[in-house]
Amino acid sequence: MRQAQRPYPTRLPALCFRYGAGGIATLLWLTGILLILPPWALGQSSLNQLQQQAEQNRRLLQLQQQRIEQLNRDLANLDAATKQQIQELRRLEAEMTRLERERAELTRQITLLESQKQQAETRIASLQKELEGLRERLSALLQSLHRERAGRYLPLLRAESFTDLSVRSRWVGVLGQHQTDLMERIKTTVRQLDEERVRLELLVNTLSERRAERQQRITALAQNRQTVQLTLANLRRQQAGRQIILRETLQAQAQLRAELQVLQGRIAAELRRLAEERRRAEEERRRREAEERRRRELQAQREREAALVLPSVPREVVGALQFPVRGGRVAEPYGFQGNDWQTLQGSQASSPIVAAADGVVIDSLFIANLGYTLTIRHSDQMATQYVNVLEPRVSVGQRVAQGQVIGFTGGGVLIPSNQMWFRVIVIDNDGSFHYVDPSRYY
Known part of the structure; x- marks a missing residue:
C-alpha cells in the first residue's frame, strides 16, 4: 500500500539517477575529449597541402628521370646509328677511291692502246702508200718489160736453140715472180x-665499256x-x-x-609548428582537466558537507548489504578524487x-x-547501482535475491575488466x- 500511495519511479531522471552529479561531469568531460577539435588540427590542412605539393614534385621528378633515361637511350641509339653511317x-669513299684508281688505270690503258692503234694505222697507211708505189713501179716495170719483151721476143724467136729460148723465158719469169712476191709480202703485212688494228679497237672498246661501268x-x-x-x-x-x-630536362630536374x-624544409617547419601547437594544446588540456578535477573535488566536498546535514540512514539497513563482488576488495574508496562511487576489484577478469x-x-x-x-531497488x-557489467543475468522488472549472480565485471573499455563501480x-x-x-552498509 505504501508503494501505491507513493509509487517509486521505474526510471529516475536518466543521467542523474544513473551517474549522479559527478557522473554527469565525467560523461561531459569524456564527450568533450571525443568531440572538441584540437586547435593544432587547423594547421593540418596547410601541412597536407605542402605534403601533396611535395608528392607532386616527387612524381614530376620521377617522370623527368624516366624522360632523361629515355633521352640517354635515344642518344645512345643515335650515336650507334651515326657511327654506322660514318x-x-x-666504305663508300674507299670504294669510290678504288674505282677512281681503276678508272684512271683503264684510261691509261685505253690511251696506250689508242696510241698503238694510231701507230698501227700509221704503219698501215705507210705500207699502203709503199704498196701503191710498188704497184706503180711494178706497173712501170711491167710496161718496160712488155716493151723489152716486145723487142726481145724477136731474139727469142731467133734463138739458135731451145736451151737458149728456155733460159731467156726463165729470166723473164723470175723477174715477174720477184715483183709478185714483194707485193704479196706487203699485202700480208x-x-x-x-x-692488229681491229684487235686494238676491240680492246679499246672493251676497256671503254669497263671504264664506263666504273663510271x-x-x-x-x-x-x-x-x-x-x-x-x-x-x-x-x-x-x-x-x-x-x-x-x-636536367635543368628542370x-x-x-x-x-x-x-618544400621539405617548409614541411619540417610546419611539423615543428604543429608539434609546438600540440604541446600547447596538451598543456591546455591538462590545465583544463586539472581545473575540472578541482571543480569536481569542490563539488564532491560540498556534497559531502551537504550529506552531513541529510537525514541519517535508517538503522535497520546498516550492515544489511552483501559485498557485491565475490572474493573482491575495495580498490578505491567512496569520494576518491571526488567520485560518488566505490571502486571494487575482483580476483580476476569477469568476476561474478x-x-x-x-x-x-x-x-x-x-x-x-x-x-x-x-x-x-x-x-x-x-x-x-552496478557499473561495468559484462553480461547481465537479469532483466528489468525481475525480482532478485541477495547474493544472486546478476552479471560479471568487464563490460566497458574505460574501466578494467576486473573492477566495478558500486553506488x-x-x-x-x-x-x-x-x-x-x-x-x-556492509
Missing part, C-alpha cells in the same frame, strides 16, 4: 696490221654517299636536338629538386557480481565505454536522492 660513308658505279656510289651524308646530317641534327632537350628541398540485497531490477542501460549499468528509501542511493521522502558511502 663507317658506311668511309697490211692484213696483219689491219687485224656508273662511281656515280651510284656518289649518290649513295650523298644519301649517307644527308642521313648523317639528319642524325647529327637529331642528336643535337636530343642533347638540348636533355640539358633543359635540378630546379624541381631545389623546390622539393624548399551479486545483488547486495533483495530487490527488483528497475533499470539496465548499456554504454560502450562503461558496459552495462544495472539499478536494483531494495526499498522506498534505498537502491544500489548506494538513498531516496528522501520528497523523492530526491543522494549517494552515500557503501561501506556504511
